[in-house]
Amino acid sequence: MKVLVVDDDPQARRVLRTALVIQGFEVNDARSGEEALEKLRKETPDTILLDLKMPGMGGIDACRQIRELSEVPIIIVSARNSTEDRTEAFEAGADQYVSKPCGIQEIVARIRAAKRRADLVRSPALSLGEVEVNFETHEVKRPDGTMHLTAKEFKLLHFLASRAGEIVSHRRILQAVWGPDYGDEVEYLRVCINQLRKKIELDPASPVHLLTEPSVGYRLSLPRAGRSARQD
Amino acid sequence: MFPVLLSRGLRVCLSAGVIGLLLAAGLYWHHVNTTSVALALVLLVFSIALLWGSIEALIAAFVAGLGLDYYLLPPRGFGLGEPQHWLSLLVFAATALVTGQLSARANRHRTEAIRRQQEIEQLYRITDTLWEGENAGAIVQKLGSSLREILGLEAVAVFEKDTGRVFRSGSGGEQITEEHLLEVAVSGNRFLDAGKHVAVEPVREGAQFWGSLGVAGAAVPVRLLKAIAERVGAAIGKAHAAERATAEALARRADELKAAIFDALAHEAKGPLASIAIAASALLAEPQGSAEQQRELLAVIKEEAQRLNRWIDEAARVSRTDARQIALDKSPRDVRDLVSRALEGLGSQASGRSIRLEIAESLPMALCDRGLIQKVLGLLLDNALKYSPAGSAVTISAHEDHEMEMIVVSVSDAGPGVPDEEKARIFERHYRGARHRESVPGMGVGLASARYLVESHGGEIWVTDRPGGGATFHFTLPAAIRARV
Numbered sequence: 181m182k183v184l185v186v187d188d189d190p191q192a193r194r195v196l197r198t199a200l201v202i203q204g205f206e207v208n209d210a211r212s213g214e215e216a217l218e219k220l221r222k223e224t225p226d227t228i229l230l231d232l233k234m235p236g237m238g239g240i241d242a243c244r245q246i247r248e249l250s251e252v253p254i255i256i257v258s259a260r261n262s263t264e265d266r267t268e269a270f271e272a273g274a275d276q277y278v279s280k281p282c283g284i285q286e287i288v289a290r291i292r293a294a295k296r297r298a299d300l301v302r303s304p305a306l307s308l309g310e311v312e313v314n315f316e317t318h319e320v321k322r323p324d325g326t327m328h329l330t331a332k333e334f335k336l337l338h339f340l341a342s343r344a345g346e347i348v349s350h351r352r353i354l355q356a357v358w359g360p361d362y363g364d365e366v367e368y369l370r371v372c373i374n375q376l377r378k379k380i381e382l383d384p385a386s387p388v389h390l391l392t393e394p395s396v397g398y399r400l401s402l403p404r405a406g407r408s409a410r411q412d
Numbered sequence: 413m414f415p416v417l418l419s420r421g422l423r424v425c426l427s428a429g430v431i432g433l434l435l436a437a438g439l440y441w442h443h444v445n446t447t448s449v450a451l452a453l454v455l456l457v458f459s460i461a462l463l464w465g466s467i468e469a470l471i472a473a474f475v476a477g478l479g480l481d482y483y484l485l486p487p488r489g490f491g492l493g494e495p496q497h498w499l500s501l502l503v504f505a506a507t508a509l510v511t512g513q514l515s516a517r518a519n520r521h522r523t524e525a526i527r528r529q530q531e532i533e534q535l536y537r538i539t540d541t542l543w544e545g546e547n548a549g550a551i552v553q554k555l556g557s558s559l560r561e562i563l564g565l566e567a568v569a570v571f572e573k574d575t576g577r578v579f580r581s582g583s584g585g586e587q588i589t590e591e592h593l594l595e596v597a598v599s600g601n602r603f604l605d606a607g608k609h610v611a612v613e614p615v616r617e618g619a620q621f622w623g624s625l626g627v628a629g630a631a632v633p634v635r636l637l638k639a640i641a642e643r644v645g646a647a648i649g650k651a652h653a654a655e656r657a658t659a660e661a662l663a664r665r666a667d668e669l670k671a672a673i674f675d676a677l678a679h680e681a682k683g684p685l686a687s688i689a690i691a692a693s694a695l696l697a698e699p700q701g702s703a704e705q706q707r708e709l710l711a712v713i714k715e716e717a718q719r720l721n722r723w724i725d726e727a728a729r730v731s732r733t734d735a736r737q738i739a740l741d742k743s744p745r746d747v748r749d750l751v752s753r754a755l756e757g758l759g760s761q762a763s764g765r766s767i768r769l770e771i772a773e774s775l776p777m778a779l780c781d782r783g784l785i786q787k788v789l790g791l792l793l794d795n796a797l798k799y800s801p802a803g804s805a806v807t808i809s810a811h812e813d814h815e816m817e818m819i820v821v822s823v824s825d826a827g828p829g830v831p832d833e834e835k836a837r838i839f840e841r842h843y844r845g846a847r848h849r850e851s852v853p854g855m856g857v858g859l860a861s862a863r864y865l866v867e868s869h870g871g872e873i874w875v876t877d878r879p880g881g882g883a884t885f886h887f888t889l890p891a892a893i894r895a896r897v
Contacts, residue, residue, distance in 0.1 A: 188798075191719075195687045195712045199694035202701035235798040236828075259682035280686035283693030 184225040185209040186216040188234040199284040213242025227291045232258040240272045247273030253294035301342040308389050309403050320379045327379045340400035349397040427472040435479045446484045457508045466512030473508035477501035531636045539643035549579045556581025566629025573597050573623040588626035597624040613641040617649035681723050684716035744777035744892035747810045754789035770809035777892035778819045788862045792823040792885045799827030818888040826882040839863040
């Protein structure tokens with residue numbers, strides 16, 4: 181599994197490279213956002229570890245530009261830990277946020293989680309307990325019959341599945357599904373979420389997969405093997 | 413006017429002639445009676461008093477009274493035994509006296525008003541230039557030339573109590589002795605030597621005594637001198653207030669800087685700490701890796717612990733420094749030496765980069781604190797290396813600004829440059845360029861600190877666009893050979 185480490189601090193690159201190689205990853209590194217974008221054009225890694233404070237374009241800009249090129253999972257590894265920093269990073273398209281200092285186990289766990297989600301989205305079907313969504317035919321198979329997802333509903337579900345388990349802000353969803361000019365039109369989102377719940381939830385009035393995070397956004401909760409969806 | 417044109421003898425002759433004419437008219441011209449002549453004589457005495465004053469009027473009144481008595485009042489000849497004769501003489505004398513006094517008083521008032529107006533005009537012309545908030549030396553230079561020109565003085569001196577210095581302007585100033593200046597400044601009492609035309613006036617602003625002002629070579633009205641001294645006091649007071657404000661602003665900035673350095677230190681320490689945490693956790697985790705990989709992780713821990721130690725030393729040094737009294741150890745320094753030391757301080761960061769030096773051979777020494785200016789240079793070089801592409805050159809140049817007697821040091825890079833709207837603000841504490849807001853550690857603190865250090869030396873720091881793209885940071889330092897220490 182290939183990881184691209186982007187950090188301007190040579191010691192940080194050195195230690196991450198050594199520690200990740202020991203953990204069985206294939207590691208490449210870049211000392212700036214510009215260099216990372218250049219490397220990304222030649223070869224796509226499975227995950228990017230990105231620092232926020234870098235000379236040149238900086239981490240947030242780099243994150244935004246990488247997102248325009250690719251859906252590769254981006255994990256921010258930063259010493260900054262404020263809510264504003266995190267919000268800005270997620271809005272720029274980051275998938276995970278790890279604050280320094282941290283152990284290598286946490287970073288490895290985040291890389292693996294990001295990889296699992298990416299694989300999930302790439303797989304042709306999504307299993308939500310008794311409900312099965314086919315990403316190729318846009319069909320939803322339920323115990324009470326089969327339904328079809330509209331283009332918007334499919335895009336929304338696909339986007340939330342790529343960030344399964346994570347709280348995704350209204351703005352981030354609107355920009356990813358409706359387009360970069362959107363962000364404040366929470367009503368559109370609410371209507372679409374309700375439509376989607378009618379199709380993928382057995383009881384749309386009390387959803388167990390497509391969860392509302394009050395005044396922040398939504399989260400797609402996936403059932404794990406051997407555990408019920410509600411316990412997730 | 414008559415008072416200036418005619419001598420007293422001529423005035424008396426003229427008056428006597430007119431009195432004679434009036435009496436002759438009363439005697440020989442039958443249309444004119446005695447009353448008309450008496451009234452005409454009173455009018456004459458009145459006019460003389462107005463024009464020439466009391467003495468001329470009294471003489472005229474006496475002559476007119478006697479003439480009237482002798483020629484026109486019956487019986488012919490001097491009839492001084494008669495009360496009416498005495499009465500007419502008294503009326504004439506009283507008219508002369510009262511009118512003369514009134515006229516003299518009016519004249520005095522008019523002369524006084526003219527003199528005051530002239531004094532005010534002179535004062536205005538003299539002190540018009542004194543409101544620039546300058547020090548006593550500059551005030552004396554300005555005051556000296558205008559006083560010599562307007563009042564015809566030879567020498568002017570100002571003693572400043574705070575500094576104990578005497579500033580002089582003009583020649584022949586030895587008449588204004590330092591003893592007199594000091595004595596007046598301390599006692600607050602004026603010193604006057606009318607014979608030698610020397611006057612020393614205390615200089616004060618309200619209850620605050622700033623020193624004394626001495627003038628020599630011409631008589632200056634006391635009131636005018638006092639007014640000039642008051643203006644000088646206000647000007648010196650203003651200069652002191654401006655100095656105090658500058659010192660306070662510098663102290664405030666120093667406090668802010670100290671806080672900012674602490675913020676930055678606390679933040680920057682996280683870098684080495686994070687590397688240590690990852691290395692240590694990797695050593696403890698499974699799988700353990702090869703012996704070589706483990707050595708690499710241990711080496712990171714060791715090096716990062718050293719880096720952390722340097723940060724802590726720096727933080728301790730900052731905490732020990734009273735920011736208000738960052739003592740400058742100023743001495744003449746070779747700019748080339750400062751640059752090479754700063755480059756050494758950058759260590760591996762500069763390795764593999766092309767650094768060009770353009771320093772004039774004839775460049776004078778810079779008067780500065782070596783350690784602090786090395787920091788400024790190190791910071792600007794660090795920025796230039798960070799922001800410019802790996803293959804590009806960084807240029808350090810230095811030249812002398814002969815007019816300003818300053819040395820200008822510039823560091824140019826081929827990076828993205830600084831947008832116009834950010835050029836002034838990047839030297840403010842906590843400010844980072846919009847483009848780099850998330851990217852560069854401690855940059856805002858760095859440039860604010862550079863500005864503080866340069867300004868503490870009496871220099872300036874600014875940024876311009878580099879021709880062909882990139883930024884050039886400039887700062888100035890006083891040139892040592894001509895600097896007044």
